[in-house]
Amino acid sequence: MTPVSAEATTPRGPLQVEGEVFSIKRVGDYFHLTVVADGIAERARPGSFVALSVGGPISGALLRRAFSIYRVRPAGVYGGTVEIVFAAHGPGTTWMAQLSPHDPVNVVGPLGHPFAQPLEPVSCALVGGGYGSAPLFALAERLRERKCAVHMVLGAATESRLFGTLEAKRAAQSVTVTTVDGSVGIKGLVTDPLPALMTRNGIEVVYSCGPMGMLRAVTEVATAHGAWSQTAVEESMACGIGVCMTCVVPVVGDDNVTRMVRSCVDGPVFAGDRVRWDDIGTVPAGTHGAPRPGRPR
Amino acid sequence: MTPVSAEATTPRGPLQVEGEVFSIKRVGDYFHLTVVADGIAERARPGSFVALSVGGPISGALLRRAFSIYRVRPAGVYGGTVEIVFAAHGPGTTWMAQLSPHDPVNVVGPLGHPFAQPLEPVSCALVGGGYGSAPLFALAERLRERKCAVHMVLGAATESRLFGTLEAKRAAQSVTVTTVDGSVGIKGLVTDPLPALMTRNGIEVVYSCGPMGMLRAVTEVATAHGAWSQTAVEESMACGIGVCMTCVVPVVGDDNVTRMVRSCVDGPVFAGDRVRWDDIGTVPAGTHGAPRPGRPR
Amino acid sequence: MTRLRPEDVDLTTVLADAHLDNPVMTASGCAASGRELHQFFDVAELGAVVTKSIMRDPRSGRATPRMAETPSGMLNSIGLQGPGIDSFLATDLPWLLQRDARPIVSIAGGSLGEYAELARRVGNTPGVAAIEVNISCPNVENRGLVFACDPFQAARVLAVVRRDTPRGVPVFAKLSPDVTSIVEVAAAVMEAGADGLVLINTLLGLHIDPATLRPSLGGVTGGLSGPAVKPVALRAVWQATQALPSVPVIGVGGIRTGADALEFLAAGASAVQVGTAIFNDPGAPVRVIRELRQELAARGIAKVSEVVGRAHPSLHPPSP
Amino acid sequence: MTRLRPEDVDLTTVLADAHLDNPVMTASGCAASGRELHQFFDVAELGAVVTKSIMRDPRSGRATPRMAETPSGMLNSIGLQGPGIDSFLATDLPWLLQRDARPIVSIAGGSLGEYAELARRVGNTPGVAAIEVNISCPNVENRGLVFACDPFQAARVLAVVRRDTPRGVPVFAKLSPDVTSIVEVAAAVMEAGADGLVLINTLLGLHIDPATLRPSLGGVTGGLSGPAVKPVALRAVWQATQALPSVPVIGVGGIRTGADALEFLAAGASAVQVGTAIFNDPGAPVRVIRELRQELAARGIAKVSEVVGRAHPSLHPPSP
Numbered sequence A, B: 001m002t003p004v005s006a007e008a009t010t011p012r013g014p015l016q017v018e019g020e021v022f023s024i025k026r027v028g029d030y031f032h033l034t035v036v037a038d039g040i041a042e043r044a045r046p047g048s049f050v051a052l053s054v055g056g057p058i059s060g061a062l063l064r065r066a067f068s069i070y071r072v073r074p075a076g077v078y079g080g081t082v083e084i085v086f087a088a089h090g091p092g093t094t095w096m097a098q099l100s101p102h103d104p105v106n107v108v109g110p111l112g113h114p115f116a117q118p119l120e121p122v123s124c125a126l127v128g129g130g131y132g133s134a135p136l137f138a139l140a141e142r143l144r145e146r147k148c149a150v151h152m153v154l155g156a157a158t159e160s161r162l163f164g165t166l167e168a169k170r171a172a173q174s175v176t177v178t179t180v181d182g183s184v185g186i187k188g189l190v191t192d193p194l195p196a197l198m199t200r201n202g203i204e205v206v207y208s209c210g211p212m213g214m215l216r217a218v219t220e221v222a223t224a225h226g227a228w229s230q231t232a233v234e235e236s237m238a239c240g241i242g243v244c245m246t247c248v249v250p251v252v253g254d255d256n257v258t259r260m261v262r263s264c265v266d267g268p269v270f271a272g273d274r275v276r277w278d279d280i281g282t283v284p285a286g287t288h289g290a291p292r293p294g295r296p297r
Numbered sequence C, D: 001m002t003r004l005r006p007e008d009v010d011l012t013t014v015l016a017d018a019h020l021d022n023p024v025m026t027a028s029g030c031a032a033s034g035r036e037l038h039q040f041f042d043v044a045e046l047g048a049v050v051t052k053s054i055m056r057d058p059r060s061g062r063a064t065p066r067m068a069e070t071p072s073g074m075l076n077s078i079g080l081q082g083p084g085i086d087s088f089l090a091t092d093l094p095w096l097l098q099r100d101a102r103p104i105v106s107i108a109g110g111s112l113g114e115y116a117e118l119a120r121r122v123g124n125t126p127g128v129a130a131i132e133v134n135i136s137c138p139n140v141e142n143r144g145l146v147f148a149c150d151p152f153q154a155a156r157v158l159a160v161v162r163r164d165t166p167r168g169v170p171v172f173a174k175l176s177p178d179v180t181s182i183v184e185v186a187a188a189v190m191e192a193g194a195d196g197l198v199l200i201n202t203l204l205g206l207h208i209d210p211a212t213l214r215p216s217l218g219g220v221t222g223g224l225s226g227p228a229v230k231p232v233a234l235r236a237v238w239q240a241t242q243a244l245p246s247v248p249v250i251g252v253g254g255i256r257t258g259a260d261a262l263e264f265l266a267a268g269a270s271a272v273q274v275g276t277a278i279f280n281d282p283g284a285p286v287r288v289i290r291e292l293r294q295e296l297a298a299r300g301i302a303k304v305s306e307v308v309g310r311a312h313p314s315l316h317p318p319s320p
């Protein structure tokens, strides 16, 4: 079983759209934002993301903020919408949390390489950490259309940082919840119940989205069980469209050569076993084009 | 007859207040903004101004924008309010024009040296250009309390740039309106009807607020008629509180020496005949501390 | 006066031997080799596409994090990641030429020999509109000191590149603002044979991670760009064109709008580049062309060349 | 771990011979002589009040406009307007001393003789906590070149000021970032006898008036300040303290919040100054003190001195 890229669907390529807030709601510690932004829904695929400008017309924050697409609705009564789930973290997302319906919001998307989907109806585990569960619901839907079995594992530090546990019950054959503080579900990490779940359900593909440490741990479990893993990484991005080279991670190619690869266009979804998790934040020795000893750069 | 400074009223000095928009309304080409900002009303005097921060929490515009106080209401049901009238001119005021009730707005004020008021019940002309009429209404009220006769002359390029013509009818014994395009009132400048009006009414003090060119011309008319003139100037201000020295104009002191004087604290209201209108934008030769020839600075 | 329509404004621009439809380019390193931006607009609409500085060998760049946001700007420490000249000439440059884009190729080296080799290989490729020489690189042969910071070393690079680039392909020197006198460096590289200047590269800056209280960037310091640096870039353009009035200058640093572009032209630039603004608005370069037309039309200026250098009283006395 | 309360954090700071209650000062030229700010807070709460650079003679400054707003910053060209040293010593300094404020007096001159005279007169006034030497002034005796741009000229000024200032009154050199190597200038002024550094003064910039397409400022070019320059200021502090680890440095440039102040301390500054941010928030200096307490308390840092230089791996190896 080999996952292949999602089928090519027209129209393709990202758009820049001056959208409008349709609604914004608090969900636990997060905000669920729905934006009317025509054309993006039709192009989005599970795992792709959008980049929003922040701060308004005389903003001092130049760079866009990246968010996984949670859900889309193609143009209907209200025009096409795109939904994201975000945490108010720094100044940009704090500003976003103050948005109200009808406020303008500029969206670029969909961006990035989405989750690869299996051709055969295999058993899949979808693992989300915190708001990282958001992109998994659209994926679950597509997988079910392909007759795959879908098992979800959602984890967070505490109950209020879980997103979508209720929706998961509709989206998946089984739902396992973990919290570090034990406030709900199993006390611990998503990787605690994962091995048994994989064995029990004969999981062949593990999808994950969440903090880097979790992706790495999930990949280890998946690989140990002989399953494929598809991980959606989160690296600081200046452009989101592939022109600036800020967002790179060390990834091993088919030729076994490590390259510093753009996570915005070649990712954010990578095969987990190709990412050199231990070496993120470094240029590992032997990387294509890495400095050679003794030669100043 | 000598105008003297408005009486010292406690409490004194400017405040910084995190206020809230109470209402914002279009009035012709302008916006009339009412802000709930406790403590400012009690301290304001006719001719003083407020400085508003613009652009929101991650603004790229650091400097405050200065606006004459149009009206104040001391704390009542809604807390004290301060009202301004502004034109959406550049990015900062365009941002302000998008404000809605309940939006936060940070106010520093009241600032500046207000209009000096006569001790005796004399005849006064109040001349306003465009939104420059805004601070004249509070002044008119105080002058009437002092039993002064109040005559208003309001001018603008065109009808939509006049502010307060209706209110002027209540505030003044007589109201004269001029527009450059003749869309309403006398076609021409405020200085066209002013000489006759001064003679007719025995005007002893002329107050004016508006563009520099107008202030200068009004001062000329006033001086030619042997009247005092009080002019509220508008010079670019970085701090508004007297610490930066950006807002200076050349003003002749009692000792006949010209000094570069801060219009934010020593103004914005100056005796018109003391301002060296022709030399604004220069450091006139002979100014206190001016470069001496042959000495590089 | 009949109103001038934006579409009737003549934007054609001559930069030494390069003839361009309009004066708006991408800035090196902010548009890769044009392919990604082609999803948002046709790269042939630009005056030129300036490519990411290319080095002789493939290069991994620096460790991440490679960026930090700063007030109205950003820091980057990419470390010139790139595929090397072989791959660039085989893939990226042909792609641009097939799309009828005007490529200006930015080259960077660690030694005079590398610059010379790049100049020969790029300069001899038909279709290259100009070479831009990024000299903000450490000089491997001189204790890693950056070429751009020393007028003498900067001039040596430009002399070698000019010598090895075919006639007819203009060579532009891209200078760093991190010097005591940019006029001195400008004069030195022009003297050495450069055909024009690109002003400015990024300013050296630092960002501290609030969590660790250590420098955020993998490369410790990084290059500051974006609207924050616009006043410094305008000053550099103004100083250089005041001192060297006949030198063609390409202005870059914080340009976001047509009004910004106009300011650079008035300050003395004959053309402009849009860099960091692309990260905010991928369509920025073509929007700047459109807005520049509008700005010129609104002022009744029929030819963009008429506005170049307007801010210099000595060169353009105010009309009475 | 028992939580550290903000009010229990020890902010006391020693800068050469100056002992301050806390490390937060106003920046020269952004607080006049303290009087206007005293309407918003008690100036005695500050670590020090740095006064507007004072010259020997009264000075009118430059023509208006003297400011232009820029993205996250501003340009100014005040031209050191001021009343001259006689009036300053008779009026402004006594006012500050009466309010129990700690004055650091900034001096500026056009010649070595002027600097010497100012140093003697200011240094001999009881109550002056330190002298800050603004060397970003044109040298009247040397073709109007700015002292700060030449390590040799900068050092001459500092030597003269140190010589003529009484022992016990520390002398700080305020440097310009517009140089190829700030470390070289820093080393030169320290060698010449300075007791510490103030980093940085404004960057040279230009603003074009969109209406006239001419430079907006009366002085043509101006000094860029505000959050836009923070990365450059942090870099200067970091480079200087990396090269000269034992030198007391006061950091300035774009500081708006306690978090900004903390970044400067981590980069190596022992104290900080708040400048342009005052124009946005007249209460900024005392707010920065309050926020700095909170930032330190939240990190469990009981003494501000512990955090100074944290960003330097060589000086502060990370705890295991």
Ligand SMILES: Cc1cc2nc3c(=O)[nH]c(=O)nc-3n(C[C@H](O)[C@H](O)[C@H](O)COP(=O)(O)OP(=O)(O)OC[C@H]3O[C@@H](n4cnc5c(N)ncnc54)[C@H](O)[C@@H]3O)c2cc1C
Pocket (backbone or CB within 6 Å): A049, A063, A064, A065, A066, A067, A068, A069, A084, A085, A086, A087, A088, A089, A090, A091, A092, A093, A094, A131, A132, A134, A233, A234, A235, A236, A237, A238, A268, C068, C069
């Ligand atoms: C592909 C992708 C998908 C993401 N999906 C989501 C999501 O669904 N929900 C959500 O809450 N967050 C998501 N993030 C993280 C989100 O982009 C950051 O939380 C956000 O950019 C922080 O902005 P700020 O202004 O609040 O923080 P600041 O710290 O002020 O941001 C400063 C700069 O750093 C960048 N930055 C800061 N944190 C991150 C981060 N974790 N990842 C990437 N860049 C960062 C910002 O974009 C900005 O340029 C995603 C990031 C990526 C790359």
Ligand SMILES: Cc1cc2nc3c(=O)[nH]c(=O)nc-3n(C[C@H](O)[C@H](O)[C@H](O)COP(=O)(O)OP(=O)(O)OC[C@H]3O[C@@H](n4cnc5c(N)ncnc54)[C@H](O)[C@@H]3O)c2cc1C
Pocket (backbone or CB within 6 Å): B049, B063, B064, B065, B066, B067, B068, B069, B084, B085, B086, B087, B088, B089, B090, B091, B092, B093, B094, B131, B132, B134, B233, B234, B235, B236, B237, B238, B268, D068, D069
């Ligand atoms: C004492 C005083 C009273 C004023 N009263 C009023 C009023 O009642 N109503 C009104 O509409 N306007 C008034 N103004 C002018 C108002 O301050 C400017 O229109 C406003 O600052 C423009 O900001 P902006 O962001 O729209 O323009 P921008 O051009 O983007 O402003 C850029 C910078 O220049 C400054 N600036 C621009 N124009 C002016 C100006 N005319 N005067 C001073 N600074 C300027 C801004 O404050 C800002 O720092 C007054 C100005 C002063 C000094």
Ligand SMILES: Cc1cc2nc3c(=O)[nH]c(=O)nc-3n(C[C@H](O)[C@H](O)[C@H](O)COP(=O)(O)O)c2cc1C
Pocket (backbone or CB within 6 Å): A244, A245, C027, C028, C029, C030, C052, C053, C076, C078, C080, C106, C134, C174, C200, C201, C202, C224, C225, C226, C227, C229, C252, C253, C254, C255, C273, C274, C275, C276, C277
């Ligand atoms: C992410 C990034 C990468 C850059 N890479 C290069 C480069 O490879 N070569 C170069 O000459 N300049 C490079 N620059 C500098 C820009 O070309 C430009 O000179 C600078 O960013 C100022 O312009 P801006 O403010 O419009 O971005 C880079 C800038 C950024 C932000």
Ligand SMILES: Cc1cc2nc3c(=O)[nH]c(=O)nc-3n(C[C@H](O)[C@H](O)[C@H](O)COP(=O)(O)O)c2cc1C
Pocket (backbone or CB within 6 Å): B244, B245, D027, D028, D029, D030, D052, D053, D076, D078, D080, D106, D134, D174, D200, D201, D202, D223, D224, D225, D226, D227, D229, D252, D253, D254, D255, D273, D274, D275, D276, D277
């Ligand atoms: C309006 C203004 C006036 C200034 N005047 C002086 C001065 O007289 N002497 C001096 O050394 N620095 C002066 N500076 C520079 C500041 O002290 C400070 O070094 C610089 O503005 C950077 O800090 P900031 O970004 O916090 O303002 C002035 C800055 C401004 C904005």
Ligand code: FES
Pocket (backbone or CB within 6 Å): A236, A237, A238, A239, A240, A241, A242, A243, A244, A245, A246, A247, A248, A262, A263, A264, A265
């Ligand atoms: S974020 Fe710019 S290349 Fe990925």
Ligand code: FES
Pocket (backbone or CB within 6 Å): B236, B237, B238, B239, B240, B241, B242, B243, B244, B245, B246, B247, B248, B262, B263, B264, B265
């Ligand atoms: S605006 Fe700062 S002194 Fe007047």
